[in-house]
Amino acid sequence: MSGRVIFCNPQNSLWLFSPLSSSSSIKSKTTYIKNVFLNRRNLLSFSPKPSSSSSSALFCCCSSSSSDGGAQSITPADPFILTTPLYYVNAPPHMGSAYTTIAADAIARFQRLLGKKVIFITGTDEHGEKIATAAAASGSTPIEHCNNISQAYKFLWKDLDIAYDKFIRTTDSSHEEIVKEFYARVLASGDIYRADYEGLYCVGCEEYKDEKELLENSCCPMHLKPCEARKEDNYFFALSKYQKSLEEVLAHNPDFIQPSYRLNEVQSWVKSGLRDFSISRASVDWGIPVPTDEKQTIYVWFDALLGYVSALSQEEEKPTLQHAISSGWPASLHLIGKDILRFHAVYWPAMLMSAGLSLPKMVFGHGFLTKDGMKMGKSLGNTLEPKDLVLRFGSDAVRYFFLREVELGNDGDYSEERFINIVNAHLANTIGNLLNRTLGLLKKNCNSTLIVDSVTAAEGSALKDTVEKLVRTAKDHYENLSLSLACEAVLEIGNAGNLYMDERAPWSLFKKGGDASEAAAKDLVVILEVVRIIAVALAPVTPSLCSRIYSQLGYSNDQFEAITWSETRWGGLKGRQVMAQAIPIFARIEIIKEEENGGETPKKAVKDKKQKQKPKPKPQVAVEAQG
Numbered sequence: 040m041s042g043r044v045i046f047c048n049p050q051n052s053l054w055l056f057s058p059l060s061s062s063s064s065i066k067s068k069t070t071y072i073k074n075v076f077l078n079r080r081n082l083l084s085f086s087p088k089p090s091s092s093s094s095s096a097l098f099c100c101c102s103s104s105s106s107d108g109g110a111q112s113i114t115p116a117d118p119f120i121l122t123t124p125l126y127y128v129n130a131p132p133h134m135g136s137a138y139t140t141i142a143a144d145a146i147a148r149f150q151r152l153l154g155k156k157v158i159f160i161t162g163t164d165e166h167g168e169k170i171a172t173a174a175a176a177s178g179s180t181p182i183e184h185c186n187n188i189s190q191a192y193k194f195l196w197k198d199l200d201i202a203y204d205k206f207i208r209t210t211d212s213s214h215e216e217i218v219k220e221f222y223a224r225v226l227a228s229g230d231i232y233r234a235d236y237e238g239l240y241c242v243g244c245e246e247y248k249d250e251k252e253l254l255e256n257s258c259c260p261m262h263l264k265p266c267e268a269r270k271e272d273n274y275f276f277a278l279s280k281y282q283k284s285l286e287e288v289l290a291h292n293p294d295f296i297q298p299s300y301r302l303n304e305v306q307s308w309v310k311s312g313l314r315d316f317s318i319s320r321a322s323v324d325w326g327i328p329v330p331t332d333e334k335q336t337i338y339v340w341f342d343a344l345l346g347y348v349s350a351l352s353q354e355e356e357k358p359t360l361q362h363a364i365s366s367g368w369p370a371s372l373h374l375i376g377k378d379i380l381r382f383h384a385v386y387w388p389a390m391l392m393s394a395g396l397s398l399p400k401m402v403f404g405h406g407f408l409t410k411d412g413m414k415m416g417k418s419l420g421n422t423l424e425p426k427d428l429v430l431r432f433g434s435d436a437v438r439y440f441f442l443r444e445v446e447l448g449n450d451g452d453y454s455e456e457r458f459i460n461i462v463n464a465h466l467a468n469t470i471g472n473l474l475n476r477t478l479g480l481l482k483k484n485c486n487s488t489l490i491v492d493s494v495t496a497a498e499g500s501a502l503k504d505t506v507e508k509l510v511r512t513a514k515d516h517y518e519n520l521s522l523s524l525a526c527e528a529v530l531e532i533g534n535a536g537n538l539y540m541d542e543r544a545p546w547s548l549f550k551k552g553g554d555a556s557e558a559a560a561k562d563l564v565v566i567l568e569v570v571r572i573i574a575v576a577l578a579p580v581t582p583s584l585c586s587r588i589y590s591q592l593g594y595s596n597d598q599f600e601a602i603t604w605s606e607t608r609w610g611g612l613k614g615r616q617v618m619a620q621a622i623p624i625f626a627r628i629e630i631i632k633e634e635e636n637g638g639e640t641p642k643k644a645v646k647d648k649k650q651k652q653k654p655k656p657k658p659q660v661a662v663e664a665q666g
């Protein structure tokens with residue numbers, strides 16, 4: 040869009056000036072503004088009023104809520120609303136579900152460090168045929184089943200240090216109210232009709248499929264099971280009506296779908312022609328009844344996507360779209376796996392347009408954790424148990440490994456050997472050892488007290504500039520959601536600190552005494568400042584590890600909880616600050632070869648010094664304290 044905002048008045052009118060050409064009529068510009076530009080603001084509906092000359096148009100777009108006729112405010116400080124998918128409770132969570140949630144948590148934590156108001160939404164999708172079948176198989180009622188599995192998600196998020204703000208369940212009564220109101224809006228837009236449908240249905244995807252997307256024998260490529268031929272009398276959503284608008288949204292809004300290479304995929308789906316899709320099921324009881332026909336239930340995807348909105352309802356308020364939206368909709372980011380990109384990048388925006396609601400600012404479809412090249416998933420059962428990984432290696436190791444090793448957007452296979460090598464090398468050696476060695480030297484030579492502040496200590500040293508540059512790089516990567524590169528930049532800070540330590544060799548300077556000893560004491564301050572900055576910059580990824588670093592540097596837990604990104608600036612450590620006792624912050628994991636370990640698998644356990652001094656048996660799986 041080549042227009043620009045020229046004036047924004049206090050009554051929430053937004054003025055846009057836009058040049059016209061033969062290919063951009065007032066009508067198409069109006070549609071564009073309506074669907075994209077203003078959708079980025081807190082407006083429920085809007086009425087662009089073009090006034091034109093032959094070569095340009097001035098649009099006055101006034102906010103006017105369709106439900107209460109009142110204006111909504113255009114606030115510069117919109118909250119950062121971030122969502123994970125609402126996970127389907129057909130089976131307990133696995134490492135794939137954990138991957139999205141860990142990534143979302145790191146993004147949310149980074150945004151909080153920037154001082155943004157964050158609303159991090161996760162939750163569970165609990166309706167539909169697969170859930171009813173899974174409940175029957177476990178001998179429980181659907182709601183008992185949902186309660187159990189939903190709880191398992193909450194427990195896992197606790198184990199993984201996930202700090203979500205809202206956990207929405209699609210069986211919540213407030214959600215049901217919102218879905219019904221939304222359905223009524225779409226109906227009022229004339230976008231719902233009734234028809235017979237006959238097609239091939241994948242129960243795994245809970246979706247009718249086009250034959251051309253299926254493998255041999257009508258098998259779903261994701262779930263590797265044949266689709267069933269089904270015929271139903273359903274209610275349909277007129278997706279095809281939004282073909283043009285969606286094309287425009289995608290064409291004019293390059294950031295909407297990320298990573299950018301997925302945009303082509305979405306554009307080609309849309310270009311191939313959008314078909315209306317059925318939004319009710321006559322054969323499924325476990326769902327929200329269609330408001331106008333109690334014999335049918337609302338299609339699980341139509342229901343689940345609305346969880347992102349209903350999660351914004353406040354407990355003390357009546358659950359209405361108006362109330363929910365006023366908490367700051369639209370979402371800044373829907374973080375999802377690429378398997379559900381079509382629902383988020385095509386169906387969802389069209390549904391929102393139909394209901395006159397704003398579109399999310401970005402949909403990011405990340406890659407898959409794979410096992411033998413296949414997507415790890417509940418339906419295939421080829422999953423990795425995150426709880427088990429957390430129990431053995433701790434949440435920091437799990438969070439760090441997957442965010443560092445699998446660049447958001449790409450696929451990645453898990454290997455235990457690689458997991459152990461990476462977390463040992465980066466967390467135990469580069470960061471943990473650096474802190475531990477430095478605190479050891481400080482205790483021995485300076486009574487654990489900093490001789491000067493870190494700015495004075497770094498005078499004349501190039502390390503400060505190197506660190507500040509790497510911090511800026513890490514920030515850019517976090518902002519671009521390149522979490523792996525952000526981790527890499529932080530690790531580079533650790534490498535720079537280690538190099539400094541080795542080059543300066545403070546242990547030998549202390550032996551010389553006098554000025555050399557003073558220089559060594561300053562070197563320790565410099566290195567500890569490096570580690571402090573690492574603790575801030577890596578806090579989105581490994582919050583627990585970073586809080587342990589902070590506490591060893593003599594800060595309280597409250598001080599760590601209150602940190603902001605600005606504390607990555609050099610100069611946090613003060614003269615006379617007293618460090619705490621050095622305790623290894625991350626225990627090294629050692630690999631025991633299976634045949635020498637009676638078939639046991641690697642385990643994380645911190646050995647105490649005594650254990651370490653024992654003659655080592657043959658290579659064993661055990662974990663050794665770094666230091």
Ligand SMILES: Nc1ncnc2c1ncn2[C@@H]1O[C@H](COP(=O)(O)OP(=O)(O)OP(=O)(O)O)[C@@H](O)[C@H]1O
Pocket residue numbers: 124125126127128129134135136138139243244374375376377378379406407408409414415416417418419
């Ligand atoms: N292997 C995986 N790699 C990365 N993310 C995954 C993986 N599996 C699931 N997810 C995350 O969970 C979302 C899908 O949630 P869902 O509850 O449907 O899990 P699922 O295991 O894929 O289920 P199913 O196997 O039944 O299709 C994905 O969009 C993604 O966010």
